[in-house]
Amino acid sequence: MPDADLEPVRPWQRRVVLTLGFLVLVHSALLMLWLAPSSPIRDLVGSRNLASYVDPYFQQDVDTVDPSVQFVDESFQVRALVKEGTPKSQVTEWVDLTKDDVQDVRYDPNPARVHLIARRLATNLNRSMFALEPAQRKIVRESKVTDTTSDRAAALNAAGDSSAVVQNYLAYDQMATQFASLYAASKWKGTVLQVQFKVGRRSVPAFSKRHDTTIQDVSYLWFSFGWHPAFHGSLEAQAPFDSFVKG
Known part of the structure; x- marks a missing residue:
């Protein structure tokens, strides 16, 4: 039997969670594309577009995780x-x-x-x-x-x-x-x-x-x-x- 003290999930809460989940998926996809070698999908998005998104906020992190990085x-x-x-x-x-x-x-x-x-x-x-x-x-x-x-x-x-x-x-x-x-x-x-x-x-x-x-x-x-x-x-x-x- 459901607990009577639990409040039902409100529509706006569900929308917030779904929106955050969608943003995380988009962000992860963009980072994967940016690290990936050249491909039709990557070329469609554009290297400069990917760089303009990644550079201002995630440049140091990408340097660290890039497997081909050589200083x-x-x-x-x-x-x-x-x-x-x-x-x-x-x-x-x-x-x-x-x-x-x-x-x-x-x-x-x-x-x-x-x-x-x-x-x-x-x-x-x-x-x-x-x-x-x-x-x-x-x-x-x-x-x-x-x-x-x-x-x-x-x-x-x-x-x-x-x-x-x-x-x-x-x-x-x-x-x-x-x-x-x-x-x-x-x-x-x-x-x-x-x-x-x-x-x-x-x-x-x-x-x-x-x-x-x-x-x-x-x-x-x-x-x-x-x-x-x-x-x-x-x-x-x-x-x-x-x-x-x-x-």
Whole structure:
């Protein structure tokens, strides 16, 4: 038996609830259309119309939930000094390893770990370089192939006030040298004598400029490193690079 104390739902209350429910459905549909890739329905509504609704109130939220959002793009490039059959050695062209990796893993939800190494090195080297003082970055940029690790550590410590920052940089510099050397040995014929690398970093344009500017229009901020003696690894260390580069 119905409770006599309960008041019946009035018509205006039902209309308010239905209206709110309708507005929530429309709002959700517009957000889904705005996040969705191009389609006939999305094109019918219009990208600018969707943006004019979403931008003023929900821009930050959309940045957070957009699965394709990427705030920073980084580059790791390598070149080498190679000697092949003649007394004179040759400097190779720069190779952008991160660019090649992006092409190789496109649409691959589970890429091989080897395709992620160059980008992780770029990230770690960029962070370590930003942590150095300007005078220390100059030392890194102008370092010579004859400089030992101890020489560079002493010079970097003398130009800064944090030995931990210097040790962090030197660790990633060693990783990058070994990676670049093994890659170069697989990439170019002859004997790899020296390697050099540089890392770049650029930020995604402001969300409000997405219709006029893409990340491809933004220039990299580069950190250059001096030449390093090539690292010659074991056959076991070189084999995966041969398979990766030549395969």
